[in-house]
Amino acid sequence: MGVLFDECAERGRGPTVYLDRPFDLAPGAGTRYDPAELAALVQQAAGWLAAAGAGPGQRVAIVKDNHWDYDLLACAAVRVGAVPAQLSAHLAPGSLEVLLKRLDPAVLVTTSALLTTAGESGVDLSSFAGTTVSLDGPATGAIGLHEVLGRSAPAPHRRDPDAPLIINHTSGTTGAPKLVVHSTRTLVRGLARFESRRLPLIGVRGDDVVANASAYPHGRTFCWTAVVLSMAPHEVLILSDHDPDRADPLLRAHPPTIVEALPSTFVRFQPLARQLDNPFRRTRLFISTYDAMHPPTIRTFLDASTRRFPVWMQGWGQTETGPLTFRFHTRGSLAADRGVRPTTRDLGRPVPGKTRLRVVDPETFEPVRGGRPGLVLARTGACCQDYVGETERWQRKRSAGWWNTGDIAVRTRTGRVLLLDREVDHGPELSCLQTEDLLEDRLGEAQECVVLARPGADPLPVVVTADGHLPRASWRAAARGLPSMAAPIALTWAEVPRTGTGKVRRHALLEQLTGRGETCGSGEWT
Template identity: 45%
Template sequence: MGLLFDRRAESGKPMIFRLSRPLDIDPNLGTTFDIEDLAGCVRRTSGALYAAGVRSGDRVAVYKDNHLDCLLLAAAASRIGAVPVMLSGLLPDDAVRALLHRVTPKLLVSDERRLLREDGDGRLLTSFAERTLCLDAQRPDAVTLADLGGAPEPSPAPRGNGELMMLTHTSGTTGIPKLIMYTPAKLQGQMARLECRHLPPITFRRQDAVAVFMPYVHARAFTWIYSVLTLAPAKVLVMSDSDPEVVRPLFREHPPTVIEGLPVDFTRLQELARERRRNVFSSVRMFASTFDAVYWSTIRTFLNASGHPFPLWRYGYGQSETGGLGMTFITRRTANKRRDREPGPRTVGRPMPTFVQIKVVDPRTFRPVPNGSPGLVFARTKARCIGYYGEPERWKEKAVGEWWNTGDIGIKTRTGSVKLLDREVNHTPGTSCLELEDVLVDYLPAGYDVALLTVSDGPPVPVVATPDGRLDPERWRRAARGLPELAEPIAIGLDDLPRTGTGKILREELRRRYLTDAERPGTGRWT
């Protein structure tokens, strides 16, 4: 990874990167870059890290605002053989401190806002690393890039193919996240391999303008950058957030043809997609979503906003530990007919041929169940990462020989497609909370969100997030008409709906707030 930008610069394929805001590691560089600019930025940053005392095998923790320079910092660390530890800037303080304590980094790269936070004992984050690099202020307990500027660029010392190259963390929906261990062989050799191939129309074309909304500390960001630099679309729009007021002018100046984002990003942009005058999504031929289930109402809104004759929605199924496991495509016609059909479990596609195998097993015996029967989804893939850093016991809970326990409850059809019902921790036999949430959101007003919490001795409890924290009873009855029995809804404000750094709803936090004594049917062993 540390030499990736250099090698792509040498290929001579022209590419322009347009950023939604300047880089935190060098704001003076502006917002427009070519490959040579980014390669030079990685080399200079590797020199600064080396001058800060980082050497091969050392761990460099990156904990800052979400932006492309998270990737550049990781590449710079990897270039000199260090191991980047990528932490979302949205992680809660207790999780960050637990992860820093686990990895004992040689260097922590962060900003003053985060470095000023104290824990209950008055300790700052700087106490968890040998040295700290502050990106935006002079501090007595940290160095700055200005202090390290002008350092010579050290010779590259990349990690071996089977050596630990990088750590990223899981979503942390049920507590302190796990740190996933990646090698070059797994991340680049396997996870990124499929999408680095020219497979029209599902991968990038040379004439594409690709826009991305991404948590740039996540493994998905690294497989994405491999594919972008390999397939070399003409223009890449790098978005650090999904604020419509930022997106609108940039997309009007540079109309995108492919957009990838998190479900939460598409949700924030739905009002922009409904604008009829100069709709900024009219040029898009393909939308892509990852990380979590995306609502049918959202898919429909964006496919209808596209002016392309046959726009597609690419929906990927996978996990941080395995990379992609399946993929499906949704057309505008399918999305618009969805409301006229009987709802059913979310189809996430077939396993990627020659890359992935899927089986569904009984959660108690781990024996395969017949096609069409629900059970735990197991996957076998050469892309599976090598472990959880410092937590081998949690890894052994999920790694069963060559198979990986996804913790999802799903169905495998006779044709090999996989349909997801729920996470095991939030599943009630005989129903699908994911499916019911999708239907409810489709029939509630725009801007509403729903999380169903399962309980052992009754129907699921809906937590309904609305713009003002209030829910009209008659409106709710109309939305829930014809659905399986649900408990009385709990209405909260949208800002009170807890989420992870990738936008996933923290259901366990909702349980703690509103269902303190209720038992759930799922075990939660494999989350």
């Protein structure tokens, strides 16, 4: 990964990259890059990281505004032998303090704005690193980027394939995120190499325009960077801002043929897909990971494409494991048949030759019969090496080669996985996720539905609408025939607490609405 961009430039082929705004790493360098220019930017960053004190085996923490230069900085750190740790700027200062203490980085790369914001909360981020580099100028406790710019990059450092390569944190929906350690063997050989095969329908082609709208501090995009550079599509679009009005100009200027985005971003981009001259008319493949998708959203984008056979690929996995199953959706598979509504809870089967799954009783860990709900365990060669500062927690979740996902699901007799809920969120009377599927299908005004299970009380439905209002008649019609639930609460998108990947922080939302955050599950496996 340290020489990925160099090798792409040396081959003389690779995508032209267009950004929705300049990199924080190079704010004056514009929004269009060829492979050689990207390689030069990574080499330059490797030079100043080394000058700031980064070296073999040391950790480099990166926390800044969302953009793809998270991965360029990570590749620069890998080049000098360091281990990059990508931390989201969406994390609360208290969470950043916990994670930086665990990391003990030699270098922290951040911005003066984030240092100031954390300082106002009583957290001095610079105190947890040997050297703090501020990308946008000097700040208290930090040096400005100009003080280390211009240093030559050392020769690329090669590391053992089982040595730590990168550290990414989990979403943190239930508390402080975990710091997940991956190696070259688990991430590059176990995930990126498999994904780089030129498969029919879903493989990247030389004439593709690939758009990515993601949370770049998270592990998925580091792997994606390896794949998209090696597959060399015609163009790559980077969307760092998930506001549809800000994304629209770039998407219209370069209509994508492949779109990968966060589930929450797809939800927000739906108004663009409904326009007559929508920017997704040429898209042949949509890709979603990270979180559950609901049928109405997928249907909107498949219908927006003018291709004869557009495909939606839904991946299910975790930061710790990478993808465990894939499921493909088409217009036909999402159409209601004889009144039966399709569900995206069917996650498909384990990745052939890569993943094995078993469903067990959450208390005894004995296998359960097909068709019965249980805790999902996974076996994969791409499983992470450790949790930084929480090795005992990692060991509890890994037993005899099986990884405890913390998800409750049903394994059908044909081997398919039907996801019900996270164990910590699972209620005794209903699947929150399946109920959300039905509600979103029935409520045209809903941007998102969230059902919160709680002990000793009916589940609490939350409906996100544009204006924070929901007609009573609409709710009564939507809830007809469903298990008993409390009266719904309508909120706007901005009123719902979320992680950096757009996931709803269910426990925080429950506490915000009721003053209590207890859940039905144990939370032992989160």
